[in-house]
Amino acid sequence: MVKATFEQAREFLDEITSKEKVGVIHDVDTDGMSSAVLMTDYLSKKGIKWKNFCFYRGISTFKDFDLGGFDKFIILDLGTTLFLEEIGLLNGRPTVYIDHHQVLDKNLGSHILEYKTSGGICTARSVFEMVGGKKWLAIVGIISDAGDKYLENNKIIKDFFEKKNWNQKDIEEKYIWKYGSLLMYFDKDFQKAFEIFQKLKNLEDILKYKEFWGPVEEEKEILIKEYYNKHEKLGPANYFYFEPHFNVKSIIINRISFSSDPDEVFVFAMPKGENRISVSTRCQGDSYNMDELVKAGIVGLHDSGGGGHPNASSCFFITKDLQKFKENVLKFFGSHKKVGS
Ligand SMILES: [Mn+2]
Numbered sequence: 001m002v003k004a005t006f007e008q009a010r011e012f013l014d015e016i017t018s019k020e021k022v023g024v025i026h027d028v029d030t031d032g033m034s035s036a037v038l039m040t041d042y043l044s045k046k047g048i049k050w051k052n053f054c055f056y057r058g059i060s061t062f063k064d065f066d067l068g069g070f071d072k073f074i075i076l077d078l079g080t081t082l083f084l085e086e087i088g089l090l091n092g093r094p095t096v097y098i099d100h101h102q103v104l105d106k107n108l109g110s111h112i113l114e115y116k117t118s119g120g121i122c123t124a125r126s127v128f129e130m131v132g133g134k135k136w137l138a139i140v141g142i143i144s145d146a147g148d149k150y151l152e153n154n155k156i157i158k159d160f161f162e163k164k165n166w167n168q169k170d171i172e173e174k175y176i177w178k179y180g181s182l183l184m185y186f187d188k189d190f191q192k193a194f195e196i197f198q199k200l201k202n203l204e205d206i207l208k209y210k211e212f213w214g215p216v217e218e219e220k221e222i223l224i225k226e227y228y229n230k231h232e233k234l235g236p237a238n239y240f241y242f243e244p245h246f247n248v249k250s251i252i253i254n255r256i257s258f259s260s261d262p263d264e265v266f267v268f269a270m271p272k273g274e275n276r277i278s279v280s281t282r283c284q285g286d287s288y289n290m291d292e293l294v295k296a297g298i299v300g301l302h303d304s305g306g307g308g309h310p311n312a313s314s315c316f317f318i319t320k321d322l323q324k325f326k327e328n329v330l331k332f333f334g335s336h337k338k339v340g341s
Pocket of ligand 1: 031077100122
């Protein structure tokens with residue numbers, strides 16, 4: 001993989017001609033979808049034929065995609081480890097890879113131009129700055145990726161809302177969170193969600209799709225209330241087990257953790273598939289390291305996995321091991337003192 005500058009990545013995009021066919025492989029969260037729509041809008045405008053591939057983290061592999069017939073590839077918003085082992089399926093075809101996930105450096109071959117930004121500069125922002133287009137969609141990507149927690153994004157966010165004379169918090173409630181909810185609704189068929197994202201002409205257009213985001217928004221509100229009534233303490237952590245219809249776990253844990261004391265720890269668990277539990281953890285301050293917490297939580301549990309960042313990590317294990325996981329977490333708190341105390 002060749003480390004690229006912003007200019008080099010943009011040059012790669014500039015040099016694609018209308019004779020070439022491009023495969024766009026992208027993440028399916030709000031940032032990934034927004035990035036893919038911005039990028040494919042650009043390709044369409046230049047008369048370039050393209051096809052997009054929705055990559056479901058933890059489920060998709062490049063083998064699921066028919067990658068024959070493409071001259072070039074664009075990979076958006078996917079951490080390197082997600083496709084590391086399958087890079088051979090690109091067959092050495094020229095590729096630009098734009099991402100912000102901080103993972104190990106790997107040499108994936110000289111045909112891959114890697115433009116990697118710091119964690120806070122999400123992919124939708126990079127793509128927007130390279131190819132232009134719908135700025136509001138870049139803002140949706142930035143805010144959904146918690147980009148407003150990073151100083152680097154202050155200016156782009158502030159300029160956008162000031163120009164529109166909009167209050168950010170109001171607009172988030174009125175429109176932006178609904179983008180994420182719409183994605184949740186289609187979590188078995190993200191291509192449908194992509195097609196809707198493509199059709200949106202402005203930020204407010206999302207309101208037309210209430211049949212999709214509505215049920216998810218409703219469930220989110222119910223679960224947030226339920227959290228405040230029903231969560232238990234697991235050591236210093238706030239533990240909440242719930243069985244949602246839609247996969248709203250990360251949305252609600254983000255919402256609750258960002259509106260609490262940053263040093264609070266949150267451990268949210270829900271069933272995943274037939275016989276697994278999936279757990280998300282958050283600690284927005286630095287009192288405990290969530291990557292260490294989940295790794296300690298799954299010690300000795302077979303068919304388990306997990307990891308992430310100090311502030312946000314996740315893991316999974318077999319349903320019958322839930323009790324053991326909770327004991328492991330308590331053990332972790334027993335041996336890890338809160339930083340600074
Ligand atoms: Mn992202």
